[in-house]
Amino acid sequence: MRYGSKEAENVVTTAISPAQASSDTAGIALRISNLSKSFGGLQAIQDITLDLHTGIITSLVGPNGAGKTTLFNTITGHIKPDTGTVQFEGRSLVGLPPWKIARMGVMRTFQDLRLFMHMSVEDNVLAAMEPRSWFWQPAGRQANNARRERTAAILKETGLSAKSGSLAGSLSYAERKFLSLARIMATDARLWLLDEPAAGLDPPSYELFQDLLRNQVQRGISVCIIEHNLDIITAISDRIAFLDQGRVIAEGEPSKILEDPKLIEIYFGGGQA
């Protein structure tokens, strides 16, 4: 299997080796095949084929309008693809509503965070942790207490303990970003799709963010992250998929992708694929 489209073949210098790309799905958290979506005349994503590997951080890189967020929206069921398949741990996600996809273990954050602004920080996390949509959660008071303890632990890990009772709407920008992460940490998701989680963070917050993410990956979480800052991408990525004009034009290890002058030219403008 090759990564990238025919038109982009001359740009692809780092497609993964055939040995890595066996048809075996072991080690693959999410398999995207020939996924396309257009809005009217705009081809937002086009024939995307991409594997997200288990237990690593994959960065989606590319200029604005490359289709990164559309790809997230399509994976998570917020947008239905025109063609193509998405399989998580071997099960198809296409056509399922977003909440079912989330419960299967694929969750996302949003670039604009979408916190529950009029709820407390603690309630934001608790709401993410409570799986059922009925009047009561299973297992009664004991499970309830366990959830509160877990929430406290997550808030501690994300540096939000002191803000536990504050409204999400009263948090600073960096705190909001961490609350968005705390919410996804509270779920049982095994694949996280993070849309620009580090954008706008100051250096100390960024350190904390990086540690958090590494800890989670060590616990077995697979992460796919949209990011623009090349320093951040270099620091955290295990693999990189490069998108341009709705296509994956390269995928591989960071050193190879980031050293490709053609990709860098596309990324910083001036060049067209």
Place this chain on the structure above:
Amino acid sequence: MSVYLLNIGVFICIYGILALTLNVLIGYAGVFTLAHAAFFGIGAYVATFVAMNFSASLVIVLIASVLTAGILSLIIALPALRVRDEYFVVISLAIQILCVTVFSEWRSFTGGLGGIVNIPLPELFFGTISTPMEFFLLALGCMAVITVIIGLIVRGSFGRSLMAVRDNESAALALGKNVARIKTLAAALSSGLAAVAGVVYAYYLSFINVQSFTLDTSVLVMAMVIIGGTGTMFGPIVGAALLTMLPNALSYVPFLPPTEIGSIQQILYGLAMILMMIFRPGGIVGRSRSKRDEK
């Protein structure tokens, strides 16, 4: 206590129940509905039907009314809640108009425009409820129980789910919340418990007709919730008390001609809502604007 005050007290409780239950939708789920009076009416008509044809036992009548209103709201809400906010308001308006038409035309069940008279008094284990004080205690008890039920539900996980859906539906979906089910359950809870107000109302007046269940009532109850404080526990009761007492209070103002009180009342409701929206959008009990908007 004078009969006059007890009468006002009963109505405060009836409207308090309506406002409390509407607040589940408006305040916690963020769903604006104009059909609340329809479910108030369904509760009242079912109570009347059961009391006059089967049993005047309060417990049986309550169960029948709550279940009927809850199930009907499920049937209506399932398709209607799939549309987005502003369209739902339109659909709820249509439901309200449809129900009023049924109330006025289905004469064998509702008595048509003339309504139904001589509804028997409610029977409880220890006897019949008949005096104004007994009715007041009944209404107060119903309101207290509903306050507790709603309080337990909205302060627990379901309340968090509701508020999550209200604050950001797409984020709730992305976190695995079955938004359609949450809204549908909230609608069934709200409508089912609103029927309790209908039961108390029908028993208390011993007479009902369609006039009590029109769009005007839906708007009045919505005003109670907004003025009292949407998304607060006791705001709706405060709003219900204020707006129920307003017409009575106006009758004491010496220079107002009694015939004009109705229209002055409407002007005051409107004025109060506008002023609340500008100066205290969280309602009387809700957070003040400065606190809510702090960054």
